[in-house]
Structures are given as C-alpha cells and as structure tokens.
Amino acid sequence: MNSRIATIASNTFREAVRDRVLYNLIAFAVLLSGAAILVGQISIDIEKLVVINLGLTAVSLFGVVIAIFVGIGLVSKEIEKRTLYTVLSRPVRRWEFIVGKFFGLAGTLVVNAFFMAIGVFAALLYVAHKFQKPDGWVLVALYFIILQFLIICSLALLFSSFSSPLLSAVFAFSLFVIGTFSEDLRNFAGMATGLTKWLATAVAYLIPNFSALNVISSVAHGQPVSGQLIVYNTLYALLYATMALCGAILIFQRRNLK
C-alpha cells in the first residue's frame, strides 16, 4: 500500500474511533452477556446453538449498519465540508483517496469484528464451559462476515461517489437485504420462463450473493465448512468489492467538486 493510501486509511480509522463508532461494542457486549445468561437458564442442550446464532447475527448486523452509515458519508461528507479540497490539492490521486477511505473503513470493521468475536467466544465459554473442535468453524463464519463487510463498504462508497447520503443508504441497505435472499432469487430464476427468467437471472448475478456468505446456521449446528466454499467466497468477495471500487473510482475521477 502506498504511503498516501495508508495515511488516508489511518485517518479514516481515527475518525471512526473519535466519532465513537466503536461504542457499539458496549451495546453488543450488553446484548450478548444478557443473552448468554438468559439462554443458560431457559434452554436445554441448545445453549451453544442459540449463543452462536445470536452472537454471529449480531456481529453481522452491527457491522453492516456501521459499514453503510459510515461508508455513505466517506466521500459526500468530505465534499460537503470541503475537507477534500485541501487533500486533492496535494499529490494525492483521486483513486488513492477512494482506496484509502475503503481500507480505513474496512480496518475499522475488522477491529470491531475482532472485539465482537472475543465477546462471542467468551459467551460460548460461559454457556458450554469449554471449547470443542467444531467451535473453530465459528472463525470461518466470522471470516465470511468480514467478506460481507468488504462488499458493503465498497457498495456504500460506490453510491456515495454519485448520490446523496440518504439515497446511498437506501441503495446499500436494499442491496444488502436483496443479497441476503439471493439464493431464493436464483431458485425463482430457475423456475421462471421467458423474459422473467432472463431478468431474474441477470438480477441474481448482479446483486451481491450474501446468502453464500452466510454460514451462521450450519456453523451453529457444528457442521464444517468446505475448503472449496472458503476459496470461492474469498475470490467472489474480493472480485465484487474490487469491481464496485473501480466503479466508484470511475465516477469520482470525473466528478466536479463544486
């Protein structure tokens, strides 16, 4: 990473920390410790299942909300407040600014997910008293959640490069919801005929496939995740995020900063 990208990324991370974005960890900790104590009392033999499901879903949702609401303001806020003027009047290329912002937000989300993961494992230890080998798959589920964050960050940046923050948030959140049901959309495309089939197939391939990145339920049941899926998901997420970032850069390169 070149030094200008690293400088912009570290400043983006610092902004998130000072804007108290990581305070969400407190809400997460309260939610998870409360849930762990509660399920320990009301569920029989499925405490681990409930804690993993609840914990990983919370990690995912908290992260997605941060990715969208911080991501949509990354470019538009800098334009609106004109802080971008003094950055781009230096030897900083526009693509470096976008990439730096992306890494800054992605870094924030990884750090956030790391602390949340510690919380999930602590809750797991509390209800199960010891770790077992299948608990290791929770790490894979967390890795897939981080891949989801990368895609959402890049999409938020893409929308932020041409749209208002409100519309960007609507677009990004809609894509997240539709992407979560992308498997159903593919099934629908398989059953449909004619123009509907073509349209449904095109949409199914265009929207991010978040359902393939969601292995929370199977991991909670102690089922392993195949190595092939890990490789495919990694390549898919990196490719999708790169494409969305390239789109953001292409739009931002031509944008007049009035």
Add this chain to the structure above:
Amino acid sequence: MGFWRKRPKCALRPLHLNVEEGEIFGFLGPNGAGKTTTLKMLMGLVFPTGGSARILGMDINDSTVKAQIGFLPEQPYFYDYLTARELLEYYGRLSGVVGKDLSGRVEKVLGRVGLPDVGGVQLRKFSKGMLQRVGIAQAILHEPKVVFFDEPMSGLDPMGRREVRDLMEQLKAEGKTVFFSTHILSDAEALCDRVAVIHLGELRAVGAVADLTSGVQGKVEIIWEGTSVPASVKALGAECHITGDTVRAVLPEQSQDLALDVLRRERLRLVSLVPVRTTLEQYFVEKLKRSEKTVGSLA
C-alpha cells in the same frame, strides 16, 4: 436537460493569464466573478471544458506539480476531531514530508501563523480566525514554491490581517510565488506586484496597481483663502467645501488650469494644489461599471 443533469453554467470565459515567478499576484473581482472557480480548476477540483494551464512549467494534471504548491480554500473547514498538530502531520504526510522533518516543520509553521501553544487542541474548539491560520499553516507546511490563497484575510481581525500580509511578504522574500484572490482592495493595493481584475467570468485588466490606476481620470484638490466659491469654478464640476476662511475644491484634472485662471482673476490667494491619487478601489468600481454598461448594451 434539466431533469437528469443540471444546466451547465458558463462560470469562466477564456482566461489568458501569466503569473511571474516570485511575485505576489492579486486576483480581484466581486462575488461570483469566477475567482474561486479559477482556483479550483488550477487545483484539479473542477474540470475546464477546454484550455490548459501550467504551474512551474508543468501541466496542472501532473500530480508531481502538486508537491510544489500550497492551497488555502475560501472559508476552510478541517477535520474537527483532529488536533491542529495531527491535522498538519496528516497533510504533511500526504505531501511526502515524513519523520523528524515533519514534526520539526509542524512546530515551526504553528509558530509562524501565531498558534504555537494550541497544537494539541482539537480543531472543533478553534475560532474562525484560528481555523484560517491553520489553513494558512497547512498551505505552507511543505514549503511549496507557489502558494494559492482564496480570500486569505476572510474571518481575520485587523491584527490577523496584518500578520497574514506580513507572512505573504515573507513568502515573497523567500522567493515563493503568491497568488491570492480577494475582494479587499486595500490588501491587494498594499501587497501585490500585479493584479488581475475578473468580472462575470471574464478578465477585465492585468497589470501593476500603479499602471492600472494611472489610466483612470485623475482629480486635483485646490485650496484657497476665501469664504465663497466663484460660480465659474462651480461650473467646472468642482465639489466645494467651505471651512472657516478657506475653500477646498476637488475637480477633474483637465479643469485645473481653468480653475487657477478664475482664482487669479478673482484675486483669491492659492494655498495648495494637490493631485488626488486614484485608489485601486476607485479603479475597480469604474472598471466594473464600464463592463456592466457593455454587458447591458449588448443585451
């Protein structure tokens, strides 16, 4: 047009301008004249529909030229979660200044803009004038060869304005080129080697302040002893004021000989005759009035 995209507005007509190395160049014009748009184009923030510009002989799109320029935008706003020191370090790194050199320069520049003791204070606690000083600090931190200031005196008190004027003179003495836009004409008059006047996106005049103002119709002030103004002097278009037993008249330069003839004829004792110097402000107002008339007659 109009629904998907905003109607394009011609902010700047062809602008041919050369700024010499090492000079302080003032870019003058009323609000909406195109000063900020010109600066934004030079900084690569907005793209011109045509034409080219070069700084230090390099095309403005060449990113290496940007390491050698400093820019202060109009009414600057900075990341308010950072301290002044952190902000300057951030900008320094983006300009390629690193390590001990960076921390040394940050302290030096904070002192230079009159903020030596507030480096550790978050910018959200800064007044408008202090932010303007931080803005100037970030523009000169990396020791650029050319500095662009957009309304640098805006938001500053008289002391602050004086300090910025001194700083600009220091920059010139260090061999740097200073290009600044302003609508405060007294600042331009006091500082600039040359100025350009822009109005409605069009360049109206370029030159040294003295050369520009000498072209304006001059006036003279005549004072004589007496308690009344002869009618023939009034007829020359003189503005007259009687104070005690002296009369002060200001009239066009070309009427000066006729007025003196009248005073001699009337046997009035002349006290003084002084040419009234044309200020840049007078020049500016006259120039803009003329250009508005031209636009009006064309319309």
